[in-house]
Amino acid sequence: MKTEYASAVAAVKAMESTLMTQNDIEQLINTSTKSERQAFIDSRNGDVKNISDVWDMLMTFASDSKELKILLYRNDFHNLKAVLKAMISNRDPEIYYVSPSNVTLEELKKAFRDKEADILPEHMRDTARSAYELLTRTLDGQLSDSLIDCAALEAMQKSAADCGSEFMKRYAALISACADIKTAYRCSKMGKSRQFLESAVCGSSELDKEALIRSALSGVEALYDYLKKSGYGEAAELLKENPAGFEKWCDDVIMELAADARMQAFGVEPLAAYYIAKEAELKNIRIINVCKESGTAREIITERMRKLYV
């Protein structure tokens, strides 16, 4: 019988009560000054100021969890991209580094500076070597970016399959499917070649890679048709109307997955769900701050708000 992380799950449940509700978000949208917003956020968040604080808390309870580390793969690979490009162009990579991450900035810098990819986690080593070789040979940042992005999604799906967690498998598949749809859509609009699409689309259990590439090469209408046939009709409609709406849909799909996982009393799923919920909450706060600063209408801000966990 699964009774893992009983302590961590209980602690997370205690903290769920501090997550923002719909009412809180509305109050935040109604604030008029930045200081007013910050005071409100501080009153709700307590000791948890940013996503790194959430991660540190989760790691105090579940530092041995391989499943949770998958949540940071996107950050890890983003940092890989950032450090690689910064080092090639002699810039300081620190400003591009995002936290939390499974790999420190120093490790990444050392891996490229000393050409020691072996100090990186196993799932990043080959990608680091290939991306470095590709970028130094072609100086094509877009090509190396797409290689790293695709590798990140593949690594997520592989690690999720290896750890056997159904929740993480579904999470990785949904993240990959959303990323692939975005890539296929952009490439279709820009008229990219099959060769580029083949390197940029990762494939997942949700969408057939070959069919997605074929439809993207035939034009956006063919892509919409393929998505409709594959159970992604809503995504296709949103892409047609407003790509920003599609971005929100992607976040909401992940949040729905997290909302199901929070019902569990044990295991890694409620911990991952809390992390996802906190990420969405912080994204909502960021959107509100940016929109309020730029004077965006209240209705539009409300429309852009990601689904909430509570």
Added chain:
Amino acid sequence: MNSMGLALAIIGAACASLFAGIGSAKGVGLVGEAAAGVVSVDPNKFSKVLILELLPGTQGLYGLLTAILMLRKIGILGGEVASLTTAQGLMFLGAAMPIAIVGLFSGIAQGRAAAAGVGITAKKPEHNGKGIIMAAMVETYAILALLVSILIINNIAV
């Protein structure tokens, strides 16, 4: 004196306290883990989660009670040690089984239910009572097993 009969009865008493005790220890340990997680975030909830932590502890007490009743009946505790046939010894061993087995599994199951109840207390302290009721339902089966064990012990002619 048939030592085999007595040995079987003592094994029965040991089983009653051993397995029910293991069930309780596992159950209380699990709830304790969950409770510690909540208290680390909100120490004010200590008293509420403590009630839930105590619930799976009863199986161990039932096992102890059964063992004492058996040991008294066979004269190990106070009085003269009874002379038991092998059949009587097996009857005592059989009498211990309901609380030993049900105690083991219900202790663990109640621990799981109570640990989940700690989650309710953590998130919605005002609904703490619901978590207690759900965990307490498991107790029914431990009580029934205790009852059967006591009835058998009382009706074994020594």
